[in-house]
Amino acid sequence: MSQLCVVPTCKFKSSTLCLCCLKNLCDDHLKEHNDLIRIGFECLKEEMMNLNEEMKMIDLEKLIDVQREKLDQWKENCHEIIECYYKQKCDELQQFSREKFEKQRKELNQIETSINNYHQNETIFRKDLQSLRLSLYDLRQEIDQFKRKGIQVTIQPFLLNNQSISIEDSKPNAFHINRAVLTSPDRTIECTDGWQSEFASNDRSILITLADNLCLFDRNLTLIKQSPWPFEGIYDMCWSSTLASFIVVTEKKRVYRINEVTLATERIYGIEEKDWLACTCSEAYLYLTTHEIGTDIFQYKLLPLIRPVKQWQPPFSCKPHESIHTIRSKDRTLALIIRESLGGVINIELRSAATLNRLWSLPLDIRSSGLWSRINCCSLQYNEWLVVHAASSRLFHIDKEGQLKFVHEYQPKLNNATMFGSNTLVIHLGSKVHFHQLS
Structure with a gap:
C-alpha cells in the first residue's frame, strides 16, 4: 500500500522515495524538493565564484x-x-x-x-738594590707585553638560531586553559622559600627569582645559569628584545639591566630615582609605573640611549584615587591592573600604547586585602590575557574582547604566575615552581 507524502500538510500519496534524504514524496513536493536542492547548489556556486573573485583581489605582495x-x-x-x-x-x-x-x-x-x-743617601743596602732591580725587571716585562699585544680582546661568536624568528599560519581558534591540566604540573623545581617570586621570559628562556638567586631556564626547563642577587628586593621584571636584556625594578627606586647570557647586572643611570613598582617593554619603549595612589606612567625610549619621552598622570593614567598594580605590553597595547582605593574594585583595562586611550575595561571579582598585594597579568595567545591574584590564588582568563572566559582557584596557594612561550604556564609557590604544559 502506498504511503502518504511525508509533508504534513499534503494529502496525496507518495510517488517516489527521495534517495538523498530517504523520504516519501508526492510528485509536486518531489519537484519542490529537487528545486530547493538545485537552488542550494546555485547559491553555493555563486558563493564559490564570489570567493574566487575575492581571492583574485588579494594583494599577496x-x-x-x-x-x-x-x-x-x-x-x-x-x-x-x-x-x-x-x-x-x-x-x-x-x-x-x-x-x-x-x-x-x-x-x-x-x-x-x-x-x-737611594742615590742621594750615602747608605744603601744590597737588598734594596736587588729589590729595585727586580721591580724594574718585572715592570719592563709588563711594558714589553703591553707594547707587543696591548689589551686582550676576546670575542664570542654571534649566535643566531632558526627559532629566533618563526613563520607560521595565523590561527583564529580561541585559546583555552584546561582545568584538568592545572591539577598536576608536568615538572616541579624545589627551592628555598622566599618572598620574592618574580619572573620574566622571552621565546628562548625564562628568568626566575628563587630565594636570593636569579635562575635562567631554557625551553627544555634546563637550568642554564644561576647567579646570586645581592641587591635590594625586586618589585617587577620584564624582557626587552631591543636591548636583549631583562629589566628589573627594585624597592630602592632603582632600575637594573641583566644580560641574558651572563646574568651580569648593571644599573641604568639614565632613569631617575622614583618609587617604581611595575615595568614592561615594547619594541621601542620601556614603560614604568610609580608606587603610589594616583599612579604616573613614564615612557622611555630604548635606543640609541635610554631617555624619557612621555609621562601620563591622573586622570589620564588612572583616577586620582586609583593605583596601577601591573603594566604589560603586547602588540601596541598596554594591559593595566587598576585598583580603586583600599578594598575597592580591581579592573583590568586594555589601552593604546601610543595614546593610552581605553580599548576595553573589565571589573574582576577581586577585593584586595592589602594596599599592594600582588596582582599580576600576562598575555596569552590570540591577544587574550591571564590575571593572577595571589591573595585568593585565582587565575582569570580574559578574551581579546575583554570578556571573562574562565576562573580557576589554584591549589596549593600560589605567589605568582606567568606564561613561558605560548603553552607553558609557570606557577611560583614560594618553596617550589610548577610548570604546566597547556597544549
Missing part, C-alpha cells in the same frame, strides 16, 4: 610586505643594538688601555723616585 616590515624593523633593531654595543666596548677598550698605561707610568715614576732617594 602587500600582505608579504606588511610582514617583511617586521623583519626589516627587527634587522634595524639588531643593527642598532650591535652598533651601541660596539661603541660601548670601544669606550671600554680605550678606558682600560689608558688606565693600564697610566698604572705602568705611575709604577715607573715610583721606582725612579726610589732610585733617586
Whole structure:
C-alpha cells in the first residue's frame, strides 16, 4: 500500500522515495524538493565564484610586505643594538688601555723616585738594590707585553638560531586553559622559600627569582645559569628584545639591566630615582609605573640611549584615587591592573600604547586585602590575557574582547604566575615552581 507524502500538510500519496534524504514524496513536493536542492547548489556556486573573485583581489605582495616590515624593523633593531654595543666596548677598550698605561707610568715614576732617594743617601743596602732591580725587571716585562699585544680582546661568536624568528599560519581558534591540566604540573623545581617570586621570559628562556638567586631556564626547563642577587628586593621584571636584556625594578627606586647570557647586572643611570613598582617593554619603549595612589606612567625610549619621552598622570593614567598594580605590553597595547582605593574594585583595562586611550575595561571579582598585594597579568595567545591574584590564588582568563572566559582557584596557594612561550604556564609557590604544559 502506498504511503502518504511525508509533508504534513499534503494529502496525496507518495510517488517516489527521495534517495538523498530517504523520504516519501508526492510528485509536486518531489519537484519542490529537487528545486530547493538545485537552488542550494546555485547559491553555493555563486558563493564559490564570489570567493574566487575575492581571492583574485588579494594583494599577496602587500600582505608579504606588511610582514617583511617586521623583519626589516627587527634587522634595524639588531643593527642598532650591535652598533651601541660596539661603541660601548670601544669606550671600554680605550678606558682600560689608558688606565693600564697610566698604572705602568705611575709604577715607573715610583721606582725612579726610589732610585733617586737611594742615590742621594750615602747608605744603601744590597737588598734594596736587588729589590729595585727586580721591580724594574718585572715592570719592563709588563711594558714589553703591553707594547707587543696591548689589551686582550676576546670575542664570542654571534649566535643566531632558526627559532629566533618563526613563520607560521595565523590561527583564529580561541585559546583555552584546561582545568584538568592545572591539577598536576608536568615538572616541579624545589627551592628555598622566599618572598620574592618574580619572573620574566622571552621565546628562548625564562628568568626566575628563587630565594636570593636569579635562575635562567631554557625551553627544555634546563637550568642554564644561576647567579646570586645581592641587591635590594625586586618589585617587577620584564624582557626587552631591543636591548636583549631583562629589566628589573627594585624597592630602592632603582632600575637594573641583566644580560641574558651572563646574568651580569648593571644599573641604568639614565632613569631617575622614583618609587617604581611595575615595568614592561615594547619594541621601542620601556614603560614604568610609580608606587603610589594616583599612579604616573613614564615612557622611555630604548635606543640609541635610554631617555624619557612621555609621562601620563591622573586622570589620564588612572583616577586620582586609583593605583596601577601591573603594566604589560603586547602588540601596541598596554594591559593595566587598576585598583580603586583600599578594598575597592580591581579592573583590568586594555589601552593604546601610543595614546593610552581605553580599548576595553573589565571589573574582576577581586577585593584586595592589602594596599599592594600582588596582582599580576600576562598575555596569552590570540591577544587574550591571564590575571593572577595571589591573595585568593585565582587565575582569570580574559578574551581579546575583554570578556571573562574562565576562573580557576589554584591549589596549593600560589605567589605568582606567568606564561613561558605560548603553552607553558609557570606557577611560583614560594618553596617550589610548577610548570604546566597547556597544549
